[in-house]
Every structure is written in C-alpha cells, then in structure tokens.
Ligand code: SF4
C-alpha cells in the first residue's frame with residue numbers, strides 16, 4: 815500500500831547539508847548542470863563529480879557535507895542551480911528506498927521539516 819504523507823518543502827536546507835548525505839547525478843543531469851554553471855561537461859565532471867555506484871555520479875561535497883550549490887537566502891535554504899538541479903533532488907523524498915523502508919522513512923522524517931503524516 816502506498817505510504818500516506820504530505821510534503822511541502824520548508825527550505826530548512828537539511829537535505830542539502832547533511833554530514834552523511836549524498837547527491838547523485840545521472841548521465842542525463844550532467845550536460846544540463848554543466849551548462850547552467852557555464853562549464854564544459856569534462857570540466858564539470860573533473861571539478862564537481864566523483865564516480866558513484868551503478869554508473870551514476872556523486873557530487874563532491876564540501877567539508878562537513880554541504881552541497882557546493884547550497885546557499886541561504888534570508889535564512890531559507892536555496893539551490894544555486896535550482897532550475898537545473900539533479901533529478902535526485904527534484905524527486906526527494908519520493909524515492910523508492912525511502913518510501914519502501916520504514917527505517918529510512920523514519921530517518922528522513924527526523925531531518926526533513928516538509929513531511930507530515
Ligand atoms: S543540487 Fe541544489 S537541491 Fe540538490 S543538494 Fe545541491 S543545493 Fe540541494
């Protein structure tokens with residue numbers, strides 16, 4: 815049965831700044847984000863990405879775990895590449911590994927202010 819909850823992002827920024835977070839990038843994301851940053855695909859990969867599992871890429875996070883494109887505007891979290899952000903970010907928290915796993919869902923509820931059950 816689908817998990818019932820409502821979601822409305824409160825821009826707390828916790829998902830973009832977690833010490834143990836990961837930001838996955840697919841091959842489809844790469845050219846769009848590279849263009850948004852004004853970089854070549856090769857330059858974007860070498861500056862921002864590490865190889866990840868299953869052919870994906872992982873964003874090289876800043877010390878402490880923050881995404882390099884995260885910022886704060888008037889106390890609210892903001893993404894500097896919002897229009898081009900990874901599919902991984904667009905679809906959070908509606909990921910199968912969260913929705914289908916009670917422990918994972920409980921962990922996301924702990925840090926995501928936007929989920930209400
Ligand atoms: S790309 Fe944007 S939305 Fe995704 S983790 Fe980074 S700052 Fe957050």
Ligand code: SF4
Pocket residue numbers: 822823824825826827828829830891906925926927928929
């Ligand atoms: S943790 Fe949840 S509420 Fe906070 S910025 Fe991320 S999606 Fe929005």
